[in-house]
Amino acid sequence: MNEQQEPSIDALIRGCEAGGVYSPNELRERLKLGRPLRVKLGMDPTAPDLTLGHTVVLGKLRQFQDMGHKAVLIIGDYTARIGDPTGRSKTRPALTEAQIDANAQTYLDQAGKVIDLSEEKLEVRRNSEWLAGLSFADVIRLMSQTTVARMLERDTFAIRQKQGREIYLHELLYPIMQAYDSVVIEADVELGGTDQTFNNLCGRDFQRAAGQPPQIVMVMPLLVGTDGKVKMSKSTGNHIGITDPPSEMFGKVMRIPDETMPDYFRLVTDLPPDEAAALCDSSIANPRDTKERLAKEIITRFHSADAADAAAAEFKRVHGGGRKGGLPDEIPEMVVPAEMMADGTVATIDLITHCGFAKSRGDARRLVAQGGVRLNGKTLDDPLKTLPIKTGDVLQRGKRQFVRLAIGA
Numbered sequence: 001m002n003e004q005q006e007p008s009i010d011a012l013i014r015g016c017e018a019g020g021v022y023s024p025n026e027l028r029e030r031l032k033l034g035r036p037l038r039v040k041l042g043m044d045p046t047a048p049d050l051t052l053g054h055t056v057v058l059g060k061l062r063q064f065q066d067m068g069h070k071a072v073l074i075i076g077d078y079t080a081r082i083g084d085p086t087g088r089s090k091t092r093p094a095l096t097e098a099q100i101d102a103n104a105q106t107y108l109d110q111a112g113k114v115i116d117l118s119e120e121k122l123e124v125r126r127n128s129e130w131l132a133g134l135s136f137a138d139v140i141r142l143m144s145q146t147t148v149a150r151m152l153e154r155d156t157f158a159i160r161q162k163q164g165r166e167i168y169l170h171e172l173l174y175p176i177m178q179a180y181d182s183v184v185i186e187a188d189v190e191l192g193g194t195d196q197t198f199n200n201l202c203g204r205d206f207q208r209a210a211g212q213p214p215q216i217v218m219v220m221p222l223l224v225g226t227d228g229k230v231k232m233s234k235s236t237g238n239h240i241g242i243t244d245p246p247s248e249m250f251g252k253v254m255r256i257p258d259e260t261m262p263d264y265f266r267l268v269t270d271l272p273p274d275e276a277a278a279l280c281d282s283s284i285a286n287p288r289d290t291k292e293r294l295a296k297e298i299i300t301r302f303h304s305a306d307a308a309d310a311a312a313a314e315f316k317r318v319h320g321g322g323r324k325g326g327l328p329d330e331i332p333e334m335v336v337p338a339e340m341m342a343d344g345t346v347a348t349i350d351l352i353t354h355c356g357f358a359k360s361r362g363d364a365r366r367l368v369a370q371g372g373v374r375l376n377g378k379t380l381d382d383p384l385k386t387l388p389i390k391t392g393d394v395l396q397r398g399k400r401q402f403v404r405l406a407i408g409a
Contacts, residue, residue, distance in 0.1 A: 012067075013218075015060065015266070017194050020219035022201065027216045030188055039064040040187035040215070042127075042178060043111075044076035045103030046095065050110040051239040052298070053223040053232035056267045057191050058114040060220055064189070065121045072185050073111065075104045078128040079177050113242055113302055123185075130184045131177055142176050145209045146202070151175065154198045175199045179206040187215045193222050195231070223267050228257035246299045250311035253295035258287045261294055269297040327402065331394060334403035341407065345386040357397040373397055 009028055013021055021027065030037060041061050043054070050058075061071050080100050095103075108117075108124065116122060134142075151172045152158060160167055175198060182190055182203035190200045197219050204214035222231045225238025232239050240252045256264065265276035279290045292312060299308035317327060334355050340346050349364035352373055358364035367373055368383040374396040375387060393405045 012060075012063065015220065017219050017221050020194065020197070020217075022204070022217040026214075027189070027218075030213075030216060037064070037069045037188040038072050038123075038186060039069050039189040039191065040072045040074060040182060040185060041191045042074035042076050042079075042181060043107055044080040045100055045107050046080055047234045048103050048106050049234065049241045049243060050107060051232050051234065051241055052264075052268050053193075053225075053239070054111075055114050055242060056223055057193060057220045058111060059268075060191055060218065062115045065116045070123060071115060071121060072123045072125065072187065073108075073115075074181050074185070075107065075124065075126045076178075076181075077101070077104055077126045078131040079174060079181075110242055125185060127177070127181050127184075131180070139173075142180060142206075143173075145206060146176065148172075175202045176206075179203040182215055183207055183210045183212065186212060188213075189216045189218060191218050191220065193231075194219050195222060221263070221267060224260055224263065226252050226256050228260050240298075242302050246303050246307040246311040247314050249299055249302070250295045250308075250315050253298060254291055254315065256291070258282070258291070261287075261290060264294055264298075269294070269301065271297060327394065331402045331404045333406050334395070335406045335408045336389065337408045342386070344390070345388050348380060348385050348387055349383045351387060351389070351395065352397075355395055355403045357395070357401060367397070 009024060009031070012027065013024060039061060041057060061073075065071050077100050080095055080103075104126070111117070152161065154175070157167055157171075178199045179202040181187075183206050187203065187207075190203055192200050197217070200215075200217040200219065204217065207214045224230065225232035225236060226240065227236075227238040230236060230238065234241075240249055244252070253264075262276065262280045265271055265280065266273070269276070271279075279285050279293060292315075296305075296308040296312055299311055314328065336346060336351065336354065340350060340354065348368065349358075349361045352358050352364040352367060353361060357373065358367050365383040368380050371379050371381070373380045375389070376393055377396075380387075389405055389407070391406045394402055395405060396402050
């Protein structure tokens, strides 16, 4: 246990939100106890897959594991029945028990890409173990340990109250339930994102009331999504899933705004800070090359280096321009019926609509006028022309839509 007696406080705090450790001195004293600390992370299985955003706090949990401490992963199968109201302008819809169970298993399987799942390093608990058995009297006792004013300090509730939106009583129970989790498992440390600060600090209050030393709270920055605006989330469609296919993951990373790259390097890669800073300096590095490096770092972490190289090559084939440089490996086939043909030719706008690139002939005309369609790499410029086509020709809309033509009998 020598490595635990004099751990690097700076290493553990590194990466946390500025001022987001409550408190460094308490953490230092707790680490001097010479025993593995119980480090809690709660995750509500409200969606089937984990995103890069989840890995930020999972990475911190892994850091504690590597230092010899015990990770306690709380699968919030009971709290998921309420749904954390954090950051939401309306009540979260309830999930069925079957949905929760399926999502919980997926979470655990995917978390293994980041944390150590061995029994020595990880304890997995479902909070239904203790929450489902509480009597109404127990709930009243827990509620008596805090006040309505305290609950309404949450920015989510304060905003909704100001806007005249409903706040349901069961939502006020969520922080209480999460705090009680910390009491039951006797957490030494609780990890979370910045949006969980209020909930995690409630755990300290409830532990004090239970006669336990209050947990140290460590909050991590939130990873912004591919839109560069809000927290990465499947519900907003701005996510990158850790099990996304490499080519899909590469394409998503290449679409993030340039100004978000430093955060991605810092939060989801192991690249040294100095090297990442140099890569993100547009005066000495090309932003597109930097983004490609970022994509390859991320894919290597969650898939493999070979998968990263293949995804980069595929991306260049698709986006490189021209028929030889711009085709993906797999292109869906589109049969052009013989009745659409006349002497081996087909009307341009009829072909475009038949292939699903436009909803109407008018849309097809506008698409051609905008230079948005290519045949065998050559931009089509006249919607009124007829085109000579043959089996094997490739019609392309933009950078991502392709069909390989086959002439029907």
